[in-house]
Amino acid sequence: MKHAVRVATALAFALVMLVPLFPLYWMVISALKGPEELQKVPPTWFPADPSLGAFGEVFQVIPFGDAFLNSVLIAGVSTLSVLVTSVMAGYVFAKYRFKGRDVLFWAVVATMFLPPIVTLVPLYWLVSTMGLADSYLGVMLPWLANAFGIFLMRQFISDVPDELIDAARIDGASEARILWRVITPLLRPAVVSLAIFAFVFYWNNFLWPLSILQSDDKFPVVLALSRLLSYSTSVRYQNVVMAGALIASVPTMLVFLLAQRVFVRSVARTGVKG
The missing domain is CATH 1.10.3720.10 (MetI-like)
Incomplete structure (x- = not known):
């Protein structure tokens, strides 16, 4: 019973942490994706071919x-x-x-x-x-x-x-x-x-x-x-x-x-x- 409570508490804390961190995560992976990958439906959760080109293009x-x-x-x-x-x-x-x-x-x-x-x-x-x-x-x-x-x-x-x-x-x-x-x-x-x-x-x-x-x-x-x-x-x-x-x-x-x-x-x- 105590083990189940600890697991549930850990999951609750993880969820609380993930909710505010998710927009930052999505911003990072979107910046690393290419235009073609951004058009995929459903969206990908990890960049297939990460690239830093967008960071240089900003300037x-x-x-x-x-x-x-x-x-x-x-x-x-x-x-x-x-x-x-x-x-x-x-x-x-x-x-x-x-x-x-x-x-x-x-x-x-x-x-x-x-x-x-x-x-x-x-x-x-x-x-x-x-x-x-x-x-x-x-x-x-x-x-x-x-x-x-x-x-x-x-x-x-x-x-x-x-x-x-x-x-x-x-x-x-x-x-x-x-x-x-x-x-x-x-x-x-x-x-x-x-x-x-x-x-x-x-x-x-x-x-x-x-x-x-x-x-x-x-x-x-x-x-x-x-x-x-x-x-x-x-x-x-x-x-x-x-x-x-x-x-x-x-x-x-x-x-x-x-x-x-x-x-x-x-x-x-x-x-x-x-």
Whole structure:
């Protein structure tokens, strides 16, 4: 009886794992197939003659390399800015006392619940008025700070003992030194988590870059992929579309896997110290 329960549990876990992994598997095998094999009915589950030709063709059909670098720049700078501004604002809201602090904090938090489509037109008008339309700075400007990041850091910093900060001040440390040398190392799990969420969101964001950018040479990878979709109606290009989507997915998967290791290690070390 116990053996049957273990087998059933293992099968249930395998099914739970296969469901989210199946689209990735199908994307990989489709990218490795040729146009003829993609037309077979029923479809094949393994490529009969695997080929990497579709991955090279992606860079010929569209300027995929430039778009990839654009996404690295936009997502990387935006994520770094969010980490810095969130830690700084979180520290102020958590450890400083000033009039209107709570009202201002909850006003920032309230912006998290605004649908993006509601803020799209005002943001576009603001960025265009500043002369930043169709520029890297224009597409990054609304992403340089994040309400969720500020909320997350404020909650974590609130748990840091005030005595630790007071001791650093007595030792003559400046506020900047206290923040980056004393507080920030204690926030490593939160910082890593926020970095994952921010990078994945900014890498995959489609609506705002589509609204503010007009030049093809500034398009991030998600907009370049939308151009690839025009080829998907032709069986000849379906493997190219899958190859482009697979390449575009690699950075977010790598960031998540690498950062997850740091996050788990940080949580484990924190638990041992506690």
